[in-house]
Amino acid sequence: MASQTISRRSSALCDVHVVHEDAVHGALRDQPDTESLTYLADTFQVLANPTRLQIVQALAGRELCVCDLAAVVDSSQSAVSHHLRQLRQMRIVRYRKEGRMAYYRLDDEHIAALVRIGLDHVCE
Amino acid sequence: MASQTISRRSSALCDVHVVHEDAVHGALRDQPDTESLTYLADTFQVLANPTRLQIVQALAGRELCVCDLAAVVDSSQSAVSHHLRQLRQMRIVRYRKEGRMAYYRLDDEHIAALVRIGLDHVCE
């Protein structure tokens, strides 16, 4: 996870010519804090991979263990495990252990919503 | 734009041991087509950058020209222009020309929704 953070140079409104000052200040007022934006960028980064999207979509309707997921997305166990780690780190999925199996599910409803709206956009 | 496409090896349910066959087939049935997933991954990829998220957030409430955007996100005109191209290519923003200015806005409401839900997830 290494989204480049936003470098707020002190030269802010200087090295470029501002045309619409009001709009610029309005936009600056509406900006979320840097930390949230960076974290959100990392979240989108983890979603920005077809295999991980397949995993998320598979988990949208049910709980699955790692080797079932590997079968669904047709990748190696290792690759899926690496993907799951990233998804875990961004709290996109969580899991419970049962014996030696790990059952994964989506972390919350935001995730399914993101993918649904994203697909709406894509298919419009 | 170059998300790796999903390689559907013919060995699908073979090289890994399937534990819960029903769940696996249910998940396979729910998968969107490869093309949509790849396109969606590319869309998230473009959103997976703090500076581009700043741009999107700035455009959520108003129309802005390129040099105003450069001031808001505190980057060079060139960097912003490159970012805008990617955002355009994924239909995240669109623009109108007025003289030598280009005024950018979000392409549709899905985009603002994605960022809003994403921030909800991040801040939960």
Added chain:
DNA sequence: CTCATATATGAATACCTGTTCATATGTGGA
């Protein structure tokens, strides 16, 4: 026409990512 301004873009470089391979951890069964 000529110049200044607003924006776009190609190339190059430094950095980040995905997969594989090898191996580690941890659990249950014999």
Added chain:
DNA sequence: TCCACATATGAACAGGTATTCATATATGAG
């Protein structure tokens, strides 16, 4: 205890990405 299985992870290589610099295009003013 010893082995098989389910999962996790570090290292490494191939390929992709962000920014900068230089420059191109295109519009309006004079």
